[in-house]
Amino acid sequence: xxxxxxxxxxxxxxxxxxxxxxxxxxxxxxxxxxxxxxxxxxxxxxxxxxxxxxxxxxxxxxxxxxxxxxxxxxxxxxxxxxxxxxxxxxxxxxxxxxxxxxxxxxxxxxxxxxxxxxxxxxxxxxxxxxxxxxxxxxxxxxxxxxxxxxxxxxxxxxxxxxxxxxxxxxxxxxxxxxxxxxxxxxxxxxxxxxxxxxxxxxxxxxxxxxxxxxxxxxxxxxxxxxxxxxxxxxxxxxxxxxxxxxxxxxxxxxxxxxxxxxxxxxxxxxxxxxxxxxxxxxxxxxxxxxxxxxxxxxxxxxxxxxxxxxxxxxxxxxxxxxxxxxxxxxxxxxxxxxxxxxxxxxxxxxxxxxxxxxxxxxxxxxxxxxxxxxxxxxxxxxxxxxxxxxxxxxxxxxxxxxxxxxxxxxxxxxxxxxxxxxxxxxxxxxxxxxxxxxxxxxxxxxxxxxxxxxxxxxxxxxxxxxxxxxxxxxxxxxxxxxxxxxxxxxxxxxxxxxxxxxxxxxxxxxxxxxxxxxxxxxxxxxxx
Numbered sequence: 001x002x003x004x005x006x007x008x009x010x011x012x013x014x015x016x017x018x019x020x021x022x023x024x025x026x027x028x029x030x031x032x033x034x035x036x037x038x039x040x041x042x043x044x045x046x047x048x049x050x051x052x053x054x055x056x057x058x059x060x061x062x063x064x065x066x067x068x069x070x071x072x073x074x075x076x077x078x079x080x081x082x083x084x085x086x087x088x089x090x091x092x093x094x095x096x097x098x099x100x101x102x103x104x105x106x107x108x109x110x111x112x113x114x115x116x117x118x119x120x121x122x123x124x125x126x127x128x129x130x131x132x133x134x135x136x137x138x139x140x141x142x143x144x145x146x147x148x149x150x151x152x153x154x155x156x157x158x159x160x161x162x163x164x165x166x167x168x169x170x171x172x173x174x175x176x177x178x179x180x181x182x183x184x185x186x187x188x189x190x191x192x193x194x195x196x197x198x199x200x201x202x203x204x205x206x207x208x209x210x211x212x213x214x215x216x217x218x219x220x221x222x223x224x225x226x227x228x229x230x231x232x233x234x235x236x237x238x239x240x241x242x243x244x245x246x247x248x249x250x251x252x253x254x255x256x257x258x259x260x261x262x263x264x265x266x267x268x269x270x271x272x273x274x275x276x277x278x279x280x281x282x283x284x285x286x287x288x289x290x291x292x293x294x295x296x297x298x299x300x301x302x303x304x305x306x307x308x309x310x311x312x313x314x315x316x317x318x319x320x321x322x323x324x325x326x327x328x329x330x331x332x333x334x335x336x337x338x339x340x341x342x343x344x345x346x347x348x349x350x351x352x353x354x355x356x357x358x359x360x361x362x363x364x365x366x367x368x369x370x371x372x373x374x375x376x377x378x379x380x381x382x383x384x385x386x387x388x389x390x391x392x393x394x395x396x397x398x399x400x401x402x403x404x405x406x407x408x409x410x411x412x413x414x415x416x417x418x419x420x421x422x423x424x425x426x427x428x429x430x431x432x433x434x435x436x437x438x439x440x441x442x443x444x445x446x447x448x449x450x451x452x453x454x455x456x457x458x459x460x461x462x463x464x465x466x467x468x469x470x471x472x473x474x475x476x477x478x479x480x481x482x483x484x485x486x487x488x489x490x491x492x493x494x495x496x497x498x499x500x501x502x503x504x505x506x507x508x509x510x511x512x513x514x515x516x517x518x519x520x521x522x523x524x525x526x527x528x
Contacts, residue, residue: 050134051231053084054251057097058244064089069253071228074140074372075362075407083227086250091219091258092265094248098190098217099267101245106187106215108243110165113213117161119240124154124205127236131229135200136363138226140371140407141326143364153202155490156209156506163511164213174521182520187215188293189269191514192262194255194283195230196275197223197374198329198430204230206494206505207272208237208247214514216270220249221258225374227251259283266290270514273297274331276428277454277499295503295513297331297495299428300456303449304334305471307442308342310461311483315343316350318485319434322459324358324412325486327371328432329378331500332457332479332488335429337436338448344438348416351434352398355412358432360403372407373431382410382431385424389435393419399433426452442467450476456496457487478504 052068053060067085072078086094105113124131132146141149170183191211195203204220211218222230234249252258262268263286270293273283277299287294304322306315322334339347361368373379379402386400399413412432418424424435439445449458458477462468468482478496481487488494493504503513 050081050228051235052081052228053231054086054090054094055231055234055238055247055249056090056094057100057248058238063087064093069224069251071138071225073137073407074374075364077407080137081228083224083231083251085254086221086252086258087254088257088261091221091250091252091262094219094250095190095192095262095265095268097245097248098219101243102187102190102217105212105217105243105246108215110167113215114161114164116237116240116242117157117164117209117212120237120242121154121157121161123236123240124150124157124201124233127232131201131232133364134232135226135229136371138228139197139200140363140374142368142371144369145326146363149199149202152488152490153199153205156202156205159490159506160209160213160511163210163508166508167214167511167515178524178527180522180525182522184518184520185515186518188514188516189216190267191216191218191270191272192259192268193218193220194259194271194273194275195220195222197225198326198331200226200229201233203274204233206490206510207274208233210505210511211270211272211514212242212246214511216514217246218248219262220247221255222249222251224251224253224255260286263287263292264289269293271295272503272513277501280501293513293516295495295505296501297503297505298456298499298501299454300331300333300496300500301335301426301428301452301454302332302457302459302477303336303338303452303475304459305445305449305461306337306339306343306347307445307460307462307464307467308340309463310343311463312343312346312350314483315347315461316354318459318461318481318483319351320354321485322481323434324355324370324432327373329374329430331428333429334459334485335435336425336449336452337434338439338445339436340445341438341440344436348397348414348436352414355414355434356398358412360409360411362407370412370432372409374408376408378431379408379410381427382413382429382433385427385429385431386413386415386433389415389418389422389424392422393417394422394435428454442470446471446474450474453499454496455498456500457481459485 063084068082069085070079128150131150135146193207272295274297280296280298358370363371394415397414399411403409414434416436455476457479459481493507493509495504
């Protein structure tokens with residue numbers, strides 16, 4: 001595994017971003033707007049022109065307390081920007097704005113809502129380099145992966161711009177023949193969306209896209225580790241012509257203090273969250289008081305099964321994506337590798353060779369394929385899980401140490417022969433560590449894969465189609481990647497079973513999470 005240590009690297013973009021809120025219908029860059037310029041060097045980082053305030057009711061403003069918090073580059077620890085730190089009063093003001101805009105936005109023609117989302121998609125695509133650079137700076141992922149997230153995240157805007165005009169209903173005769181039933185779909189109402197730090201653009205568009213398409217207004221709280229990308233997105237929505245108050249963004253260093261009064265407010269009708277299962281469970285308890293409609297995309301402990309008849313090259317290439325994409329910091333990351341005995345030695349050797357070829361460095365540096373973890377806690381967690389596994393009898397194949405350089409880097413790691421009872425088998429790693437356990441029979445592999453409270457996604461590699469069918473029916477998971485290492489797509493339902501959450505994001509199912517049904521019975525029009 002190699003490491004990049006470039007002394008200076010500069011990313012300058014020519015496109016512009018406005019922090020003004022006076023023109024809610026603007027759809028193109030103004031020549032007088034300040035340019036977004038991200039300059040990167042080991043000794044200096046600056047971000048200029050990116051909104052750093054709260055977006056409430058179409059206005060960029062400071063926090064009511066005047067407080068700010070620092071957003072840092074995990075590659076160096078340097079401060080990128082100071083961002084307005086929303087107070088509980090700011091959260092209430094954001095909900096006020098969302099409530100005030102709800103009736104008008106719900107009454108807006110579906111085609112108009114669709115057009116706004118499509119313009120936002122076009123602006124995201126236009127600003128792909130800006131967003132990728134910003135995301136790489138605040139989250140650490142390599143630029144190539146950041147660009148991939150911009151493409152992926154943008155697709156939710158395009159998909160739900162198309163779904164906005166396809167919201168259906170129903171009309172049919174009742175079984176008794178005495179009347180006609182009409183089922184209408186209408187927006188559930190104001191939404192509170194809480195997004196994580198690991199995919200700061202895509203997790204926002206995956207929630208905001210269907211909410212706006214359905215006719216809901218939104219209060220969005222981005223993670224305090226990576227708020228800049230979401231604030232940039234909010235400005236793009238303004239420029240796409242989104243009316244004031246429809247999308248409000250309130251970053252805060254006090255997630256609990258901000259969220260509790262919003263969730264307790266009876267005007268809120270929907271809560272959507274992506275993050276850990278313990279936090280999601282706590283939010284569900286709060287949401288129960290007002291019987292909120294909820295969707296929860298929670299933790300994962302994804303198994304990756306490799307059977308003896310798998311194509312080795314396909315399995316290894318896909319495993320690299322499933323494990324090391326996004327530095328392993330993804331709920332869909334392969335957490336537990338189960339490899340059948342007959343192919344295990346070859347798989348471990350081939351995987352290790354690719355792991356050792358990863359190039360560690362700052363996400364913005366040319367050639368980097370593995371960036372930093374998000375903070376020191378993430379490094380300590382990965383190191384602790386590896387140490388526990390080794391103590392219990394696992395074998396360290398490669399990696400296994402913190403990298404001695406500025407920032408929060410951990411070596412890409414492979415541990416083999418992980419034993420039952422190891423913490424790494426029950427804990428979401430969220431880091432670049434491949435944990436390998438060997439198995440004998442198909443039944444044993446399935447038993448090991450299902451031995452978890454989680455069920456978000458699973459991966460399996462086999463050339464036997466009938467086995468693939470059996471796995472699809474027997475694995476306790478909401479999603480299955482069969483001979484592939486990436487499953488996420490805006491056109492298909494994303495979500496899990498068991499402790500991995502409730503509801504689905506993406507697909508036509510995604511917009512249903514923001515709609516409610518109204519049933520109307522009318523008399524038989526032919527009755528005498």
